[in-house]
Amino acid sequence: MVSRETYVVIAAFNEASVIRGVVGEVVAHGYPVIVVDDGSRDDTAAKARIAGVTVVRHAINLGQGAALQTGIDYALRRGAREIVTYDADGQHSVEDIPELVAALATHDIALGSRFLGKAIVGASQRRRLLLRAATTLSNRMSGLRLSDAHCGLRAFRATAAPALRLTQDRMAHASELLRKIRTSGLRVVEVPVTVKYTAHSVRKGQGALQAIRILFDYFFRMS
């Protein structure tokens, strides 16, 4: 049974080609959806606007971290009890959401993991190695012991939201989240999820070079 108080937050930037399919799938499973259009230059907002979806639109592009936080703020305003973050590029499976939410019965936050048994569909060997390296580095930085560094699919209780407030506007928000999980002492669990690497999601995703920028943001842009 899907709760109407479990909000799915989707941050989208220039995803007009895929957003309707992704949003439609989530809405079909009964979750209220909040799409944050992060100042897209295409018609992402219009494409996302179907029944059951609220579109919140940034007037300018701020970055994924800022967009997620806007969606989380809005979900809290609407009385969310659980919040799920979900990528707009279609790499996640909506079937994984109930498992993440179920884990919140005993934990404050559930992180999707690509490396706990379920399939990674379509990932190159190079990408797997990159993800492994990112996970090792991320664990060293955050002090957590996780099997996957940054999977966009997560669920957390509304009560945990204040402790997890993201101030990193761009991609370093994922590392920031882990640090905040660690320092706040929230109960965290990993849940296996399926990630589908399509040509579209890989093109939109992060490569090794972007990692340098992310690390710069993480270490030097703390306000």
Next chain:
Amino acid sequence: MTLSGLAALFASLFAPGTSDPPSAAVPFSEQPIIRVVLLSGLAAIGYLVFLRRNRLPFHIVTVFVLLAAAAAAVLFPGATDDVAHYVGVGRGVDLITYIFEAAVLFVLIHYYTKFVELQRQLTDVTRELAILRAEVDRVSPPPPPPLP
């Protein structure tokens, strides 16, 4: 240095030979072009600061003290050597380079901090606006887009 000594020094720049110039002073006639350029630049900065005199008096005074020091260094290049020796630096040019580097770093960090703060405020405003508009649209939905 007394006031009368300073006046004599100043006079000696424009009329070399009329009095006994201290070792620090290089006669103006020896390097006229670069000095005119530098002093004009300093005067221009002073004028711009004077135009923006709605700032705190403390800022204005600080800037004019710095400009006066710079002008003194232009008029008495040798004096920078004396100051450099006093603080333990070999040459006046080196001392000025060090001060300049430190000042540039300070300004850089100052503005970077401001920039980050400004960006944070921009995020807050954009977020507030986005949520506000979503709430307004929820209460009174916008008319559907015209059919193609």
